[in-house]
Amino acid sequence: MIKMPHPWIPNSSPKILKEMSSTLGISSVEELFNDIPPEIRLNKEFWDKLEIGFGKPISEVEAKRFIDKLLSKNRVFQPYVFLGGGVYVHYVPSIIKYIVTRGEFLTTYTPYQAEISQGLLQALFEYQSLMAELLDMDVVNASMYDGGSSLAEALLMSLRVNRGRGKVVLPRTINVMHREVVETYLKPHSVKIEYVNYDKETGLVDLEELKEKVDSNTAAVYVQNPNFLGLIETEAKAIGEIAHDKRSLFVVGVNPVTLGILSPPGELGADIAVAEGQPLGLEPSFGGPYLGVFAIRFDNELIKQMPGRLIGLTTDTDGRRAFAMILQTREQHIKREKATSNICTNEALAAISVAIYLSLLGREGVVELSRNIYYRAHYAYELLRRSGFNVELFKSDFFNEFPVNFDNYGVNYMVIHEKLLEKGIHGGLYIKPWFPELGETALFAFTEIHRADDIEFLVLTLREVVG
């Protein structure tokens, strides 16, 4: 006998339970589990004693108290946090949460029933369309999990399109986590991943080495702009030409907040564009949800091989504008083992958040956002340089993030990191583990949330810390 009515189980009222049991001709709900063989069926006392939660339902008051105690052990450093590495601490406009937490969007399912989901479908179509304009690409899917897996799927797609070719060429200076994700996804498919080194002076892709490595066996060539070191790959278009020269696909990865100023993938001649969409309106949230941006230029062959959901514009039987999921024959629920990807649940709500942000920014706002970030990062660079810090590791310009080398101070960067923490600052990402040749170096990132005096505080504190 179940004795505990619960707010989330409406039929747990004893009266309703009795009515339903009567209809079924059972005296206890447990009878409905008689199809479970006794060898497997759990002993009730055993399960009750398992330390799951508090063992039984609790009130919101108690739950919140327990959670609050745990969360109070977290330190929030905003605005004194200068971490980057692919995810950045931007400001998320307030209206976004009020729209995406509305039940009609938050608690809805994938829009398989198009007629009752037109609002959701239109919002996703708008995401696809707005992102297409930002990237200057034609077709954007309704989202992948994140930037890294998006890149991995782009490379898998290239291998399908260029069937028979067995190699992909990537710069060594791509996001180090993306690199790992790519290796995981490509490993089962006996694909050769060739990495191209960076030029010691510029920090950018070594074009000569690239030309050597790209051949008729290359399915895809990838460039990330800005690269993992924060540097702007000025020769990106030329890299595309090297790729196309050997009929390889050209994949370009970007940080969307730079696209108010930097050339978008479309202008660079990209066949496929990928990005981590987080900087455009998603909180850092300790790892996710983020947004895998995936786009192609319009091409009948490419579109057939594209992974992910696609929303398209059409009409209803009355001739009114309507939206629906299109080209589902690429997807897992139809093509199963021959699908372009196994992806089902993606990051739809994150995509809508980004659509809202882009709608707020508009063409002028996007340019202004890029400019705002560029200037604040360069202000930090200049102040650090003037204070004697080694920021001139490479000749190239950067966008929102740059490496700072601390070899001059004879300590491991982590010592400096600890001292910064004591002062309430979370410093940049220590990159020596991946780039040992760069010594005690960390990547410092800046966004529109960093005021001039915040940056000055960082520089002053660093000066204090190194003595």
Add this chain to the structure above:
Amino acid sequence: MNNVFKQAVWSEPLVFELDEEGKVGYLLPELEERILKTVGNVRIPEKILRKNKPNLPSLSEVEVVRHFTRLTQMSYGVDCGPVPLGSCTMKYNPKVALDVALDPRVTNIHPLQDPKTIQGLLEIMYLLQKWLALITGMDYCSLHPAAGAHGELAGVLIIRRYHEIKGQLGKKNEIIIPDSAHGTNPASVSMAGFKVVEIPSSRDGCVDLNALKEAVGEQTAGLMITNPNTLGLFERNILEIARILHEVDALLYYDGANLNGIMGYARPGDMGFDIAHINIHKTFGAPHGGGGPGAGPVCVKDRVVDPDKGVTLKDLLPGYVVEYNVETGLYELVKPKFSVGLLRSFFANTIPLIWGFVYILMLGSRGLREVSEYAVLNTNYFIKRIGGINGFSLEYGEESLRKHEVTVSARKLYEDTGVTAEDVAKGLLDRGLYAPTMYFPLIVKEALMFEFTETETKRNIDEYVEAMRSISKVAYENPQEPKKWPINTSVKRVDVVKANHPKFLAPSWRVYLRRRST
């Protein structure tokens, strides 16, 4: 029809059509004078500068809010009414969890922050790992995958790594899947480089043991199934199935999509499964958000992989696992030493996991058992009440108990009247009820898969039954009528054929405009 449902109809333009020069939607913090002076000009080379401004529309904040608010009004979620989509477990998403999901002490945390500074969050994740392992009867858990399919991929990659370490990957190149499996299963198998071997279900709807024995051999790397299966039936022979697979050193993988039907009564770990994924956005109350974000943690039984090297299955888990260091008293993020690798860049989809954590915390072990009890009660009540409605039948095991979901067939309705499962679905929409899953599993003709979840009310289930009855009546009396449905939703039946036609294909506004101008 007694109840009236009319969805909002807005002829809401696209944001592009609301564009007007000079409008501003958001103000950025002004660049201080000293910043401008110190930096001077932007020194990026011409060749990498954007040539043309992005063609994004300019709107005011007011218009953006109204626009998207109207779009929500033309959408339907669990907060609006029943969404009994089979295998999706569309349960109520408790708002107390949303409070925590919006807490800045969660949302403001950068994934690369020093672990010392986020001990509270790490402890939450550690507890969640532990609870999920207890619920599923497994030993260890990684919260890394971002969705069920992602968890499946992780799981199949673990199978792959297992055989690789044991030096038998060369011969083990097949994974078996029942024909009733969800599409992501075979797709995940392909992505992990294995060959899919499909076996037919038997007449009672469960795995055909003979077909299984025929298909299993030295080349078998593993088997992927869900239990209860997609027909809602409990695979009674699961221990035997496990034995057959383990005999050839193949691993057994559990698709956790249907966990809602058995919590507190059975656990995959006790059924012989080696690996299992969990859908936090199904069983554990995180919202679906129109297609994500979700989270698909993967759990393993600590089966030995290499006794000499001391490698067990937990060492193969993907991404980062939270461990507690007894010496330092701190929680740490650790990459398992023989991990299949990263499947996404950072730790996990933390926000959905937070939902799951709060959900499990609020219910506890006894609460979770109640969840499954009422999920099963609700579905069996529905089955009982639709018995006798013309045109609908239960294929496979008519007399068998179902768990939390059931696949009904509209085959007879179609044969008698020409009205399809799709037409039935549209009729349900007209009555303000979200339709069940259509045309899945593939082994049932004109399939309609229902899952009411424990959060559904008896009143709504009764209303649903009456809706099915009235739809059946219309179908038999006036079979042309359902072809016009739906009429009460924002739009009428959508022309999907046109949407996919090469001549009209418009996956973005700019493609549409280009097509229109040529």
